[in-house]
Amino acid sequence: MTEEIIIAGFGGQGVLSMGQTLGYASMVEGKSVTWMPSYGPEMRGGTANCITILSDEEISSPIISVFDTGIILNQPSMDKFGPKVKKGGLIVYESTTILHASDRKDIEIYAIPAAEAANQMKNTKIANMILLGAYLERKPVVGIDSIIEALKKVLPERYHHLLELNRNALLKGQELIRSVSKN
Amino acid sequence: MEQDIRLMKGNEAMAEAAIQAGIDAYFGYPITPQSEVPEYLSREMPSRGGVFLQAESEVASINMVYGAAGAGARVMTSSSSPGYSLMQEGVSYIACAQLPCLLVNVNRGGPGLGTIQPSQGDYFQATKGGGHGDYRLIVLAPSSVQEMADFVFLGFELAEKYRTPVLMLSDGAIGQMMEKVVFNHKPLPKTEKPWATTGKKEGKHRSIITSLFIQPEVMEKVNIELNKKYAEISKNEVRLEEIHTEDAEYIIVAYGLSARISHKTVELARAKGIKAGLVRPITLYPYPYDRIGELANKAKKMMTMELNAGQMVEDVRLAVNGKIPVGHYGRLGGIIPSPEEVLENFEKFIKE
Numbered sequence: 001m002t003e004e005i006i007i008a009g010f011g012g013q014g015v016l017s018m019g020q021t022l023g024y025a026s027m028v029e030g031k032s033v034t035w036m037p038s039y040g041p042e043m044r045g046g047t048a049n050c051i052t053i054l055s056d057e058e059i060s061s062p063i064i065s066v067f068d069t070g071i072i073l074n075q076p077s078m079d080k081f082g083p084k085v086k087k088g089g090l091i092v093y094e095s096t097t098i099l100h101a102s103d104r105k106d107i108e109i110y111a112i113p114a115a116e117a118a119n120q121m122k123n124t125k126i127a128n129m130i131l132l133g134a135y136l137e138r139k140p141v142v143g144i145d146s147i148i149e150a151l152k153k154v155l156p157e158r159y160h161h162l163l164e165l166n167r168n169a170l171l172k173g174q175e176l177i178r179s180v181s182k183n
Numbered sequence: 184m185e186q187d188i189r190l191m192k193g194n195e196a197m198a199e200a201a202i203q204a205g206i207d208a209y210f211g212y213p214i215t216p217q218s219e220v221p222e223y224l225s226r227e228m229p230s231r232g233g234v235f236l237q238a239e240s241e242v243a244s245i246n247m248v249y250g251a252a253g254a255g256a257r258v259m260t261s262s263s264s265p266g267y268s269l270m271q272e273g274v275s276y277i278a279c280a281q282l283p284c285l286l287v288n289v290n291r292g293g294p295g296l297g298t299i300q301p302s303q304g305d306y307f308q309a310t311k312g313g314g315h316g317d318y319r320l321i322v323l324a325p326s327s328v329q330e331m332a333d334f335v336f337l338g339f340e341l342a343e344k345y346r347t348p349v350l351m352l353s354d355g356a357i358g359q360m361m362e363k364v365v366f367n368h369k370p371l372p373k374t375e376k377p378w379a380t381t382g383k384k385e386g387k388h389r390s391i392i393t394s395l396f397i398q399p400e401v402m403e404k405v406n407i408e409l410n411k412k413y414a415e416i417s418k419n420e421v422r423l424e425e426i427h428t429e430d431a432e433y434i435i436v437a438y439g440l441s442a443r444i445s446h447k448t449v450e451l452a453r454a455k456g457i458k459a460g461l462v463r464p465i466t467l468y469p470y471p472y473d474r475i476g477e478l479a480n481k482a483k484k485m486m487t488m489e490l491n492a493g494q495m496v497e498d499v500r501l502a503v504n505g506k507i508p509v510g511h512y513g514r515l516g517g518i519i520p521s522p523e524e525v526l527e528n529f530e531k532f533i534k535e
Contacts, residue, residue: 035190039359
């Protein structure tokens with residue numbers, strides 16, 4: 001199994017930490033991981049993205065141009081990375097802010113109103129975990145328990161009271177993607 | 184025993200390894216894309232031992248390294264291209280004074296202040312001098328986060344064995360990306376440094392650290408001594424990795440990040456029926472001339488892939504010595520090509 005993922009959105013939406021959490025969870029499960037962030041001028045006010053690769057084998061190039069999955073959080077990233085998902089691939093996107101999704105018919109596209117759902121959960125910062133949950137429901141590359149395990153290691157102890165909220169967000173995402181139809 | 188496995192950035196892995204390798208001191212000045220190194224060390228060293236000092240400039244940092252190394256400390260600094268350029272005078276002095284230390288350049292795009300994106304434009308500077316005078320550095324080129332950690336240990340081992348500065352030449356991508364890294368390194372015991380300036384006690388000889396030898400006869404002796412050492416290093420310390428070279432007709436030579444990208448290119452080429460292989464020099468000095476020359480007896484063509492306008496390709500040409508055509512593909516300015524883009528140009532080169 002090798003899964004090549006692009007996660008992209010505005011800085012501050014938790015794009016980089018989604019990739020890191022996913023990476024850490026895969027490592028917990030014994031897989032190889034590379035996580036390659038954009039760190040250029042676009043980080044300062046514009047878009048942020050990270051390429052995350054998970055594999056049962058050793059990973060050669062951390063830089064790739066086409067992806068199995070895109071987790072997309074803003075319109076510019078949809079326009080940029082929509083065409084770069086492999087045929088038969090997957091896009092999970094934040095549909096509260098993205099109005100024009102890719103119109104490709106050769107990939108699966110799921111609209112997840114994550115920001116709205118996060119609002120209802122009274123924590124707007126949790127939208128990224130809702131999207132991650134949705135993605136993992138469609139492609140269970142790592143277990144939800146491994147994600148929580150990863151968060152335990154990544155988050156300082158003073159934030160551990162938020163673990164439950166994160167679990168609920170992941171479960172919310174899983175629930176949402178089951179209720180929306182693709183494309 | 185549970186293994187110490189972490190998910191870390193290359194820069195952080197290097198900093199953690201430095202502490203585990205027992206550095207006595209780090210002197211540096213922040214610059215993107217390597218600022219995680221001073222950030223990490225400034226946080227960790229106060230409680231885990233050793234001196235962390237943010238100097239007023241790179242010129243000051245390298246001269247503090249010079250002083251501390253002269254006094255026998257295990258010491259390092261790190262920077263990125265423009266900052267590393269500022270250090271060159273000090274590097275030349277340290278090489279002449281024959282002091283062990285670890286230098287790190289997390290290469291970004293240049294010339295000038297350039298860009299903060301990854302580049303391999305400092306190959307010439309790293310391997311052909313950098314500072315003035317007749318000296319060499321051992322140059323290690325990590326291509327993974329694991330090697331960012333491993334080569335700190337290797338770097339100090341070689342530096343102290345040969346009493347010479349060692350340079351780790353990384354790049355912004357390897358520094359910024361996260362991968363799994365295992366910390367299971369053998370501890371590096373402190374080595375005897377009878378030449379260090381630790382104070383002349385009763386019955387102890389005077390140690391003098393200098394790079395000034397004003398009489399030509401004395402200077403020449405120092406030059407000859409240095410070159411004996413470089414010959415010894417060339418004989419013993421060449422390191423490289425080969426992938427699919429057994430039957431390779433077309434070989435890509437690449438180091439660092441480029442080697443990772445080219446590895447995938449080679450896999451893609453093999454899937455299309457092209458007998459492709461990869462040579463990854465791990466030491467850029469000493470360079471694996473002999474092995475590349477040997478491979479040129481069987482291969483039909485070689486191409487370097489570098490994030491520069493063609494620098495290491497000159498060393499490959501020296502190694503191949505006209506036996507087969509040698510080409511180069513690279514992107515500049517901090518642009519990183521995809522494995523597919525490299526393949527397209529590799530195929531073009533094969534058909535030429």
